[in-house]
Structure formats: structure tokens, C-alpha cells
Amino acid sequence: MxxxxxxxxxxxxxxxxxxxxxxxxxxxxxxxxxxxxxxxxxxxxxxxxxxxxxxxxxxxxxxxxxxxxxxxxxxxxxxxxxxxxxxxxxxxxxxxxxxxxxxxxxxxxxxxxxxxxxxxxxxxxxxxxxxxxxxxxxxxxxxxxxxIDSIKVLKGLSPVVNTAQSQINGSVIYIDNYGNVISNISRKFFETYRKGRDFEVWARNHSFTSIHERYSDAINFNVEKSKRNADGKRLAIFNSSNLLEIAVYKSNLDTVGGASSLLGLSYRDSITITFIG
Incomplete structure (x- = not known):
């Protein structure tokens, strides 16, 4: 085959x-x-x-x-x-x-x-x-x-951590069909430098203090459905590629919008994680 x-x-x-x-x-x-x-x-x-x-x-x-x-x-x-x-x-x-x-x-x-x-x-x-x-x-x-012994290597596309290891600086590498914004910060890279500390994820002027495992984790299903305000809720998640993603729950670029449009994020924009403590 x-x-x-x-x-x-x-x-x-x-x-x-x-x-x-x-x-x-x-x-x-x-x-x-x-x-x-x-x-x-x-x-x-x-x-x-x-x-x-x-x-x-x-x-x-x-x-x-x-x-x-x-x-x-x-x-x-x-x-x-x-x-x-x-x-x-x-x-x-x-x-x-x-x-x-x-x-x-x-x-x-x-x-x-x-x-x-x-x-x-x-x-x-x-x-x-x-x-x-x-x-x-x-x-x-x-x-x-x-x-051949080597191939061309792209530089500047990997995240970096500051000398104090208190901040990761990454960037947007892809925006998918839903408008979800994928960064170059992997779960492994994040966990290497987190060391149990609290953190803030910053994307432009929007911040997140938690990173979810599933999109639906951002929704409180114990609240009556009409009061959840679920569609359009912004969240941070490690996606199926184990990369940090900024997303909007049940995003639709034609209706509620997506993270790229609602948060004003584009390819190569900065995504930073600041560790607290």
C-alpha cells in the first residue's frame, strides 16, 4: 500500500x-x-x-x-x-x-x-x-x-524564558478554522518552568489564571443553562497538540466570533506567561 x-x-x-x-x-x-x-x-x-x-x-x-x-x-x-x-x-x-x-x-x-x-x-x-x-x-x-548532514533551521519560533525563569515569552503560530489561537508554548515547556507556581497568561490585554484540559471545563454546568453565558466565553487550554491555545467556547466566526477576532490576536503576536511566587 x-x-x-x-x-x-x-x-x-x-x-x-x-x-x-x-x-x-x-x-x-x-x-x-x-x-x-x-x-x-x-x-x-x-x-x-x-x-x-x-x-x-x-x-x-x-x-x-x-x-x-x-x-x-x-x-x-x-x-x-x-x-x-x-x-x-x-x-x-x-x-x-x-x-x-x-x-x-x-x-x-x-x-x-x-x-x-x-x-x-x-x-x-x-x-x-x-x-x-x-x-x-x-x-x-x-x-x-x-x-546531507543538516537542514535549514528556523529561528525565533520557539518560546524563551527570562533569566529569572519567572516569565515565558511565546508567540502565535497558527489560527484555526474556529478562530482559536495556537501558541508555540508546549505543556512540557510550561511545566518545566512552572515548578508548582501560580501564573497569569497574557494575550494582548487579556489574562487567564488557569489552563483547562477540555473546552467545556470553562463552563459551570451546575448553573441553569439560560444563565451560563457559555457561548463566547474565552479560555486557555492545552490543545490536542499539547500547545497552549487561547480559545472561545463554541466559537463561530460568523456569530459569536473567535479568539482571534474577539481578542485581536494575529499570527506572531506575543503570548506570555508570568509565574507568581
Whole structure:
């Protein structure tokens, strides 16, 4: 079974996604193609990494993941194939894969070198599909590339703690379909420096003194339903990715709004945690 996933910023209005799928089937008719997302914000490598990091783990080992975000070949943006956690990733060396490899060391990394054997200016179609189908057949990465020892690392995207270890400074890395705001502060990072202390989470001029395990934990279900004022209630939670998230209970961007709109939070905005005591 050859599973090939697609994560791109192409959208679904144009012909790009259809052409990629058609070429995959031409190269490997038995392939199973899965769309992870084609609605990545244009060239937003942090968003692509967040979505892919949370999706790939549910696929079987040996799956191949094509990343079509910021994929044009330049001297600063080489093409690579990287094996992480038993999965193959094909994309550009633009930092996306360094975010995926933060916790798991890559098993193999190669710089793709088949460009002289393909024609065209659409690298996801012309190059990445060739590489992905080769890997999906069980081919070795060294056949389509030369071994490399490192990949481009994005800096400034990890949270930092001050020298007194009294404050964590993080930032917004993703805003989901509900308007929930996801930060780069992990539960593990938070617990490492909390050491049992009380805390305040600050997002712009909004503060939170507790972090919930479930969205519904913010609601007092012992209060009569008509008096709960539940919809639109803001809260902090560690989400399914174990990242600190600022959310609105049962948010709807068309009605009650979401955390991004109601709290005025955008990509790369600061999220801080101040420890008390």
C-alpha cells in the first residue's frame, strides 16, 4: 500500500492539485492519495509545519508526504527528501522540516539532485512527484539525492524564558478554522518552568489564571443553562497538540466570533506567561 499525502498552499480553485494527482497516478497507479490541506496561507511555512506535524503521525509508517509550500528551487531554497519517524517528507529546505524534526532526529536526509532529468517550472509536479513515487515504491533516498548532514533551521519560533525563569515569552503560530489561537508554548515547556507556581497568561490585554484540559471545563454546568453565558466565553487550554491555545467556547466566526477576532490576536503576536511566587 503506497500512501502519498499532499499539503500545499495551492487552494482548490486552480488546476494544480488535480494535475499533481494525475501525475502521481500516471507514475504509480496503485497509489492512495490523501489531501491533508490545500488551504495553507500562501508561503506560510510555520502554518504548514503545524498542520503537517499534527497529521502525519496518524498515517502508517512508510507514508510519503509531499509539501507544496514555498517550493521554488533557488540557491537558498534547495529541494530535500527527509525520513523522520519512519515517514518520508519531500519538499523545499525552507525550515518546515526543521520544525517537524524538533523532537525526533531525522533518519536520513538528502538533497534532491534529479533536476537535470526533469523539465518544467512546477517543482511539486515535475520533481516532488518523481521523488515521492520512487520512495513509495520502496526506493532508497540516496538514488534521487546526495546525503546531507543538516537542514535549514528556523529561528525565533520557539518560546524563551527570562533569566529569572519567572516569565515565558511565546508567540502565535497558527489560527484555526474556529478562530482559536495556537501558541508555540508546549505543556512540557510550561511545566518545566512552572515548578508548582501560580501564573497569569497574557494575550494582548487579556489574562487567564488557569489552563483547562477540555473546552467545556470553562463552563459551570451546575448553573441553569439560560444563565451560563457559555457561548463566547474565552479560555486557555492545552490543545490536542499539547500547545497552549487561547480559545472561545463554541466559537463561530460568523456569530459569536473567535479568539482571534474577539481578542485581536494575529499570527506572531506575543503570548506570555508570568509565574507568581
Amino acid at each position: 503506497a500512501i502519498i499525502t499532499l499539503t500545499t498552499d495551492f487552494g482548490v480553485r486552480d488546476h494544480f492539485v488535480g494535475a499533481i494527482k494525475g501525475y502521481i497516478y500516471s507514475e504509480l497507479p496503485e497509489a492512495i492519495i490523501v489531501d491533508i490541506s490545500h488551504h495553507i496561507s500562501p508561503f506560510n511555512i510555520t502554518e504548514a509545519a503545524y498542520i503537517l506535524k499534527n497529521a502525519y503521525k496518524t498515517f502508517p509508517k512508510g507514508s510519503v508526504h509531499i509539501i507544496g509550500v514555498d517550493s521554488e528551487l533557488t540557491p537558498d531554497n534547495k529541494h530535500i527528501a527527509v525520513t523522520i519517524d519512519g515517514h518520508h517528507f519531500v519538499g523545499a529546505d525552507n525550515g518546515i522540516l526543521s520544525l517537524l524534526a524538533q523532537e525526533i532526529n531525522p533518519e536520513k536526509m538528502v538533497e534532491i539532485n534529479i533536476h537535470d532529468r526533469v523539465q518544467g517550472i512546477f517543482p511539486v509536479l515535475d520533481v516532488f512527484v518523481k521523488v515521492a513515487t520512487h520512495l513509495a515504491r520502496g526506493g532508497q533516498p540516496e538514488v534521487i539525492g546526495k546525503r
